[in-house]
Amino acid sequence: MGRNTRKRRTPLAAKVVAGAAALAVGGGGLVWANFHASAHEEGPAHHRTRSAAAQVATIDCPDVGQQLSGVPDRARGEVDGELATMDSQITEAYQRLATTRRAQAGDPQFVQNTILGPLKDRRKAIIDRIQLEIDRAGGRADDNLDQLAGCQGRPAEQPQNGDGQNGDGQNGDGQNGDGQDGGQNQDDNGNGAAGPVADDFIDINDVEPNSRDSENGLAANGDGGSTGTFTTDCGVNENNLFNSDNLIAAPGVDNGAHHVHDYVGNQDNDAFSSDEDLANADTSCRNQGDRSTYYWPVLRLQDGTEEFDANELGGGAEGNVGRILKPAQAELKFVGNQQGDVVAMPKFLRIITGDAKSFTNGDANANSSWSCTGFEDRQVTDKYPLCPEGSQVVRTSNFQSCWDGQNIDSANHRDHMAFVQEDGGCPNGFQAIPQLQVRLVYDIPTPTVENGQVRNPYAVDSFPEQLHKPITDHNDFINVMDEDLMNEVVDCINSGEDCQ
Structure with a gap:
């Protein structure tokens, strides 16, 4: 690859x-x-x-x-x-x-x-x-x-x-x-103590339905407010666009992520891409007006496969080993707000959801969740699910959907954005924008866990010291929709329509 x-x-x-x-x-x-x-x-x-x-x-x-x-x-x-x-x-x-x-x-x-x-x-x-x-x-x-x-x-x-x-x-x-x-x-599945380990996995049948207590992960829209949706189809990285950069958190730095990302949408994604580069790039999205960049750390099956980056930084040289698994489906959907209409996102708005360092930072910013098809009322943040035969692994990220109305980024890449409050509205001084929801579905052989050991596990790429813990999963987005398309997204959501 x-x-x-x-x-x-x-x-x-x-x-x-x-x-x-x-x-x-x-x-x-x-x-x-x-x-x-x-x-x-x-x-x-x-x-x-x-x-x-x-x-x-x-x-x-x-x-x-x-x-x-x-x-x-x-x-x-x-x-x-x-x-x-x-x-x-x-x-x-x-x-x-x-x-x-x-x-x-x-x-x-x-x-x-x-x-x-x-x-x-x-x-x-x-x-x-x-x-x-x-x-x-x-x-x-x-x-x-x-x-x-x-x-x-x-x-x-x-x-x-x-x-x-x-x-x-x-x-x-x-x-x-x-x-x-x-x-x-x-x-040791090829990476020794870098994980994951048996305790990082849980049988999906052992997860209580509707037990995930994380308002960050809740959808922003509901029965009231702006109830429409806009779905953009950008494929599943058929072009094999991978790198271990992070344009949002570490612009201009080679291997700034220390783990490999999948990219869909914008095709000019690396640490050195300018806003102009993004605006002029090709896109994998069906709607050519969407040059947004959508990226997330790859999943790997630790089955002994030597990938293209087996000896490279970001890959095997930093504990990220095994076969890269592309999602079978990558569903990218924008939804509305429970309390009222949404406004357009500014071009080049950057959003990070989840925290690549949650294992050591704590779960205050942990957001992505794991589940299995047929069991998506059971969501877990700190475990990888063991899915039954015929069921696929699901990763879900619901992004922050309240914007400060001024900045496309902030010093810590978080302060310009916020999650909705318990009543579904935005904090004072913030405006509701379309909420991006990313749902990734994978065909993964179920790992075997016996006697405190896991064989052929799958794991999200991570910073080495984060030990491939599932709680470190995260997702990134830069809005590069043209003005006409963004207005269409807003109109669909505010009018209650389902568009794509």
């Missing part, structure tokens, strides 16, 4: 990560050191005891980008670049964590002294530069950003404390370490 690329520049940080990643690559897949230096099994997985010397499963760093606000426009490019460098630093530190398990077992201070301490120093230097860039551009940098420099090691069985960590399964039930230990020693 190929991909579309253009001549790209690679920042120094990415080259450093490439060197670290090369240490872990062998035989077409990652040869990660085991997360647990020793494990003694005593009956069921829940009763295993572990070596106290090697309990750290991943690296948990405060998300500096989500704390930024008030960044002047002329500083945003530089700030986004600095944030992308921080992501690369975390990737490098995680790979060092994963490849030094023997040293960690012999020295309880190894992780702190050799990995976390130096990482804090490097992050502090970048935070200082971010503050300087904001101040130079006429803004006022937050003096408290320095408090976000330090990272911590996160044990596999320890739930994250703090806001948003007590919901949707992030309470320890699914993170108790089952499968995060010696069970992955011999048959």
Whole structure:
């Protein structure tokens, strides 16, 4: 499977990560050191005891980008670049964590002294530069950003404390370490401790109907207000357009996502695409007036397949291994608002929904959900579903649908957008726009889970330190509809019609 690329520049940080990643690559897949230096099994997985010397499963760093606000426009490019460098630093530190398990077992201070301490120093230097860039551009940098420099090691069985960590399964039930230990020693699906593990999966029959408690995931429209819909057909990435960039969060940075995206719609998507590039690009959408870009992290089946990116950053060199699975269906639908009419989206509006770092950030911004065809009244955010024979895996993302009326983006790529409130209306100062709903359907062989192990699992591509957790799923959109088409979308929704 190929991909579309253009001549790209690679920042120094990415080259450093490439060197670290090369240490872990062998035989077409990652040869990660085991997360647990020793494990003694005593009956069921829940009763295993572990070596106290090697309990750290991943690296948990405060998300500096989500704390930024008030960044002047002329500083945003530089700030986004600095944030992308921080992501690369975390990737490098995680790979060092994963490849030094023997040293960690012999020295309880190894992780702190050799990995976390130096990482804090490097992050502090970048935070200082971010503050300087904001101040130079006429803004006022937050003096408290320095408090976000330090990272911590996160044990596999320890739930994250703090806001948003007590919901949707992030309470320890699914993170108790089952499968995060010696069970992955011999048959590790190609990426060792990078996951997923048995506890990341759930039989769809064990999910309670209508139990998902997340207003973020609710559809914006209902029986009242603007009840029409507009569906755009942009295919399922038949053109094999893949890359590990993120034009919204890391513009101008090669491999800014550290995982691979599927793209439908706009065909000129990489980190270096300008708004002009997007406006003049080809589109895979049936309606040629829709040059919007719709993209999401790929799903992979960890069956030993070597993809085109098996040894590349964003792919196998960062733990994203196995066969890329294209959706059998990609349904892109815009709906209305419960309280009233919607207004047109501005051209080049950018929206990110979900959070690629939810495993360490907490679930405050987690939004995408998982289900199976025939069971879509059962939605789960923090588990991959095991679907019965004849049923397909479903990924759903319902985007924020309230816009601040002024900005097409914001410093943290979130503040210019909001979800509807409990009554279906928008917060004060925000206007209702058409809500994008993305429903992706996949034909995936159901993984086998036995004795605390999962065989041939599927998983969403992720930042390495996020361990391919399902809660990290997310979706991205840039509106590049022409004015006539956007007006048609608004008219259909406000008049209660179903158009396409």
